[in-house]
Amino acid sequence: MDYVIRRRKKGMIKPLEINCNRGLTILEDEEKVELLTPSSAAFHKPDFNVHVLAIMGIKNPINVEVAKAKFPITLLKHPRFSSVVEGNPCKREELKWVRTEVDLDKHIIVPKINPNNIESPDKFLENYLYNLNETTLDKSRPLWELHVLHLELAEDVKGVVIFRIHHSLGDGTSLISLLLALTRKTSDPEALPTIPSQNTSNDDNKNNNNIKQIFWRRISALWMIIQLFWNTFRDLLLFIATVLFLKDKSPFEKSPRGSSAPRRIVYKILSLDDIKMVKNAMNCTINDVALGITQAGLSRYLSRKCGYDGNNHEDVRGxxxxxxxxxLLRSVLLINIRPYGGIQALADMMEKDAEVKWGNSVGFVLLPFTIGLRNNPLDYIKEAKKVVDRKKNSLEAFFTFYMTDITMKLLGSKVANIVSKRINSNITICFSNVAGPLEEVSFYGHPITFLAPSAHGVPHPVLINFQSYSNKMMLVLAVDEHAVPDPHQMCDDIVDSLNLIKTAVKSQLN
Known part of the structure; x- marks a missing residue:
């Protein structure tokens, strides 16, 4: 279900009152109440209280007053960021958005940091994120925070900004898009970022009067339709089996605290050019490469549990x-099934009071991970491409969304929550790959060096996020330390796998 976010016409409600120091005030008699969608309400369950994090490295010292001055005329124009959630899901009360006053001093947090007492700024940030994961957002206020750390990580990082947003405010794609709608190109302060799009070839649209080619085109189209139905049927059977009994056989044991266990967040900056080189050589997509190097890295990491380091005796390898x-390792992907309007629509909403569709309308896709030792590292990419191509030719996301929606309407939220809980508890990994700006951008005039998305409050012990930005690809892990006590090693194994695959590609080209 989607909501259209719009500005009400004059005469229907009273206008907004803006105070640059205090934020946004909604007059008491204004009728601004909306029910949460079932997907949004699901994120308020005690065992699925999910918070999205967007970590940004800033090139220059951060001016907090700029954000305080800009938020009332940009971010706070979005109703979700100036509303509280009323209702108690534990008492089966309907949850609703109610507009309220925003006190920016309670949402923009600037901890006092003494650089002389910090041995490692990177470790300080890691521990700060870990401790942040131990807390949840205050539901008496709009569900977002901005943490500003005056922390110098490297020569090109003079500060860090951490956006923490409750997942009920929107799906991951919408939230990242909203964040990017607040940025502008560093090279052109008035221009929005350029986001890569998937352009399809026009070759199939060219007129061709060759009867033989037209015949085979139609046969190919028929075969694709048959595959679409078969893949969808197969995926739905696996989805139902996962709800009923099918569980991952995973060495990553979950913490007894479950989704409330804090996450250790670590990241590495990869070269996007290296990933594109592999993509072009293997005739695949960036997503295929991201999944392939992840499967290779996890295989490398897990092989150590048997003492295998690549040079052991044959019996150890066996x-x-x-x-x-x-x-058996699988990832659950939450696929946004809404039409994507892009960051321009969100920018227009904040600047021109335009209408935009918004809401958590997501379907489940269960993505199997291929784990094993391969003599040729390029096989990991080939296997990833094969799996992703099959998933693209399936309606799994749409059917699982509507199945969940129908279950909610016919059997109630309690049964729908049980279905969602069974899916998430039987799956080990949450994986995503998000395309970011093609060029360097600035956040309210502050140039961004890196952008690293993550989350906490999820039931999966391992979260793996890829985020492209300019000529970089961010690899971000958020792990339950009970399952992965050495996340830096796992991160390094994925990076080393990319290097091995890149070397194999170069050898093949030569």
Whole structure:
């Protein structure tokens, strides 16, 4: 279900009152109440209280007063960021958005940091994020925070901004798009970022009077339709099986605290050019490469549990192969099924009071991970491409969304919540790859060096996020330390896998 966010016409409600120091005030008699969508309400369950994080490295010292002055005329124009959630899901009360006053001093947090007492700024940031994961947003206020750390990580990072937003405010794609709508190109302060789009070839649209080619085109189209129905049917059976009994056989054991366990967040900056080089050589997509190097990295990481380091005796390799073969790892992907309007629509909403569709309208896609030792590292990319191509030719996301919606309407929220809980508890990984700006952008005049998205409050012990930005690709892990006690090693294994695959590609080209 979607909501259209619009400005009400004059005469229907009283106007907004803007105070640059206090934020946004809604007059008491204004009727601005909306029910949460079922998907948004699901994020308020005690075991699925999900918070999205967007970590930004800033090139220059951060001026907090600029954000305080800009928010009332940009971000706070979005109703979700100036509303509180009323209702108690534990008492089966309907949850609703109610507009309220925003006190920016309670939403923009600037901790006092003494750089002389910090041995490692990177470790300080890691521990800050870990401690932040131990807390939740105050539901008596709009569900977002901005943490500003005057922390110098490297020569090109003079500060860090952490956006923390409750997932009920929107799906991941919408929230990242909204964040980017607040930025502008560093090279052109008036221009929005350029986001890569998937352009399809026009070759199939050219007129061709060759009867033989037209015949085979129609046969190919028929075969694709048959595959679409078969893949969808197969995926739905696996979805139902996962709800009923099918559980990952995973060495990543969850913490007894479940989704409330804090996450250790670590990241690495990869070269986007290296990933594109592999993509072009293997005739695949950036997403295929991201998934491929992740499968290779996890295989490398898990093989150490059997003592295999690549140079062991054949019996150790055989034991490792058997161990990896018995592992079943899957990722749940939350796919946004709404038409995507892009960051321009969100920018227009904030600047011109335009209408825009908004809401958590997501379907489930269960993505299997191929774990094992491969003699040729390029096989990881080929296997990833095969899986992703099949998932693209399936209506799994749409059917799972409507199945959940129908379950909610016919059997109630309690049964729908049980279905959602079973899916998430039987899956180990949450994986995503999001395309970011093609060029360097600035956040309220502050040039961004890196952008790293993550989350906490999820039931999965391992979260893996890829985020492209300019000529970089951010790899971000958020792990339950009970499952992954050495996240830096896992991160390094994924990075090393990219290097091995890149070397193999170069050898093949030569």
């Amino acid at each position: 034991k490792t192969k058997k161990f990896l073969k018995n592992i």
